[in-house]
Amino acid sequence: MHQTLFRTFAGCEQPLNDIVSLRVNGRRYDVELGPYALLSDVIRDDLGLKGTKRGCDFGGCGACTVLMGGHAIYSCMMPAREAEGHEITTIEGLEANGRLTGVQQSFIKNMGFQCGYCTPGIIMSATALLRRNPHPTDDEIREALAGNLCRCTGYISIFKSIKEAADFGPT
Amino acid sequence: MVFKPSDYFQPSTPEEVCELLSKYGKHARIIAGGTAIYELAKRGLADEVKEIISLRKVPLRYVRRDGEGLHVGSATTLADLMTAEQTRNDPSMLLLMDALHEIRPMQVRAVATVGGEICTSLPLLDLPTALLAVEAEIMIQGPTGRRTVPLEEFLVDFFLNTLGKGEFVIEALIPTQPARCGAAFMKFGRTAYDFNLVNVGVRLTFEAKRVCTDSRIFLGGVGRVPFRATSSENELRGSGIDERSVSHAVEALGQFKALPQIHGDPEYKRDLAKVLLRECIKRSSERSLVVSSH
Numbered sequence: 001m002h003q004t005l006f007r008t009f010a011g012c013e014q015p016l017n018d019i020v021s022l023r024v025n026g027r028r029y030d031v032e033l034g035p036y037a038l039l040s041d042v043i044r045d046d047l048g049l050k051g052t053k054r055g056c057d058f059g060g061c062g063a064c065t066v067l068m069g070g071h072a073i074y075s076c077m078m079p080a081r082e083a084e085g086h087e088i089t090t091i092e093g094l095e096a097n098g099r100l101t102g103v104q105q106s107f108i109k110n111m112g113f114q115c116g117y118c119t120p121g122i123i124m125s126a127t128a129l130l131r132r133n134p135h136p137t138d139d140e141i142r143e144a145l146a147g148n149l150c151r152c153t154g155y156i157s158i159f160k161s162i163k164e165a166a167d168f169g170p171t
Numbered sequence: 172m173v174f175k176p177s178d179y180f181q182p183s184t185p186e187e188v189c190e191l192l193s194k195y196g197k198h199a200r201i202i203a204g205g206t207a208i209y210e211l212a213k214r215g216l217a218d219e220v221k222e223i224i225s226l227r228k229v230p231l232r233y234v235r236r237d238g239e240g241l242h243v244g245s246a247t248t249l250a251d252l253m254t255a256e257q258t259r260n261d262p263s264m265l266l267l268m269d270a271l272h273e274i275r276p277m278q279v280r281a282v283a284t285v286g287g288e289i290c291t292s293l294p295l296l297d298l299p300t301a302l303l304a305v306e307a308e309i310m311i312q313g314p315t316g317r318r319t320v321p322l323e324e325f326l327v328d329f330f331l332n333t334l335g336k337g338e339f340v341i342e343a344l345i346p347t348q349p350a351r352c353g354a355a356f357m358k359f360g361r362t363a364y365d366f367n368l369v370n371v372g373v374r375l376t377f378e379a380k381r382v383c384t385d386s387r388i389f390l391g392g393v394g395r396v397p398f399r400a401t402s403s404e405n406e407l408r409g410s411g412i413d414e415r416s417v418s419h420a421v422e423a424l425g426q427f428k429a430l431p432q433i434h435g436d437p438e439y440k441r442d443l444a445k446v447l448l449r450e451c452i453k454r455s456s457e458r459s460l461v462v463s464s465h
Binding site: 018035036057058059062065068071072073074077078079081082125128129142143144146147148 | 174179181202210212223225227279364
């Protein structure tokens, strides 16, 4: 029934040929995929979770960052089949019962964003950092942000948001 | 852009990987983290790739230590290696941690693998230079069995190594390091997360009276493969590490040939290499004191 669907990579069509089971934000999705479907495309186009952004689509800007098995990864570089068996978390999966996480609230309070396009990716990177290392040093925060570009804020307010979230405790 | 793989395999044993490689030959590519094939495909450099072989289900994700040294499975991610206790507690592996910290961003470290860093065979990568300094060996699985080669004999040119048909890398071995040695790695890249312009890996071994008995110095990012700076090494062997000997070693780099890159011409890279080498020698020497007290 999905025969007319194609997953694209750089404009090239690939035939769909396998059902792949993905766990995203605690839900299981069975998706029909071609040999080289990318996780960012599946998240946005198949699952309709548009919070994950496509930026450079080249593994350089971090807008597509999601959590896979607790690690921040670039979903635009990740073949979707490699994500099978891992727990994937997107920005939509952070809130619990309508309540934003401490990191999200800290970004709002400290104006850790302007246009907001890079924000979901940055929040995922910050979340991955703080879950593994609840009390990071300033350098560790900077290192964790190395893979996320923001062209609006100048990073100071982003850095401040993460630092304050760390001070407030569990994400 | 015509990247259009027609099949995707997830074998579960090394033998199955070899079978697939033998069957599909040059059209098959192994992926582990998948970052290299992605970059190449995006640049239109993977057009001949038809079959993708994923190592996801092959049990090659491990770090373990025995009498020989530290064994790292080729599908071990860089993040895994960074957090492995075996690595953290080994003072002589400080160089490895230097290199892992320099490989950014963490989104790539979480998926890119040790095997990928080695087998992609590109001078832009950092781990090979570090591994060369500590005399790493790699274990290769082929259709007829396994063989081990020094990493120095493995890298040949851009995208070219000595893997034969049906072969792939299953493990990197970092041998137990000599007593009283210290090692350091440094890199210079254009931004916080860019590839290198130059990287340097150094290991110095000393005898009891602080005379340097052995030195290994590798420079990456400047040539088609990391090269060994033998004349700099010779300046250090048989002498103590002081301002004079370090300066001699740095000057011995001379006007080495460096590939131009858009962000760094050869002269700039030569200058960078000298700065990094000087610092790496000093750090290696300092670290050898800490290591020998353990």
